[in-house]
Amino acid sequence: MYCPNCNTLNDDSARYCSKCGEYLEKKALEVCPDCGTERQNGDEFCNICGYKFADGPTPAQTAPVTGSFDAIGDTNGLNSGNGGGFQSSPSHNYGSYNAANNREGNVRYANFGERLVALIIDSVILGVAGFFLGMVFVAFDNEGITNFLSFIIGIAYKAGMEGSSNQATLGKMAMGIKVIGPDGGRISYGRAIGRYFATFLSTIILGIGYLMALFTKEKRTLHDFIAGTYVIKK
Structure with a gap:
């Protein structure tokens, strides 16, 4: 084995050059693809058969995939x-989500803390909206209308924004996370609405549906499994 630094010939089992002490495995050997002769000191042509080396590594250096x-x-x-x-x-x-890994690159699933903070932000936003809505309809003294409109606002806000090009509510946007579908892209409004209704199931079972994000491999909640969605870091 030749030293890549001083070109001294060393034993194949040696790890360091006997002359200059260079680490012999520092650089991969480049060999001629025609005759298998080692390239010496960056020679342009093979000393045995005259093969012209490329500027970059030869195919022989590339490990088979x-x-x-x-x-x-x-x-x-x-x-x-x-x-x-x-x-x-x-x-x-990054878990077992094939489409996300392929389409999004090296994605990271949003963790429980990020999702919890996003949920708190969204709850505050909807709470403020509900307060002003109640002030507007207080004159009607009709709780049914107020509750119905609050329900519509909740769907429009959460499902509407998660199904939009933003793929996230304001809370999720603040945390830099978004909702994706089985194909790794934007979810439809129909899927977003189904996901919104599935959150009620996650809530009524003592919040266990949300806590599933702590234990599942892709940090998915119950409503993610029902809707076939994932929440990832942008």
Whole structure:
């Protein structure tokens, strides 16, 4: 093995150069793809067969790509008919949501704390809106109308904003998180409305539906599972 620093020939088992002390495994060896001869000191041509080296690393330096494409999805057809594909690095550990990993890049699921703060912000906003709404309709002295309008405002605010291009309520926007669908993109208004109604189920079971975000792999709540949605960091 030649030292990449002083070009001294060392034993293949040596880790450091016997002359200058350079770490011998610091650089990957570049070899001629035709005859397998090692490239010396950045030579432009192979000393044995005359092959002209490229400026960058030769194909021989590139490790073969093997494994499955399951971890990040196969939306581009890279796994079709070739028996191989790419395998995502386990260090990312972004969960099992294939479409999000493929479409959004290295996504991170919104944690329970971020979602809780967003919920508190949204609750304050809706509480203030409900207060002014009650002031407006106090003259009618009709609690039924006020409750109905509050319900409509809740749907319009949460479902409307999560189904919009923002994909988030004001609380979620403040926390830098958004709601995505099974395909990793914007959810429809119909799905957003279904998700809104599913939050009632998460609430009436003593809030356990919300607490599920603490224990599930993708930090999903019960209403996320029902609506098929995910909440990710932008």
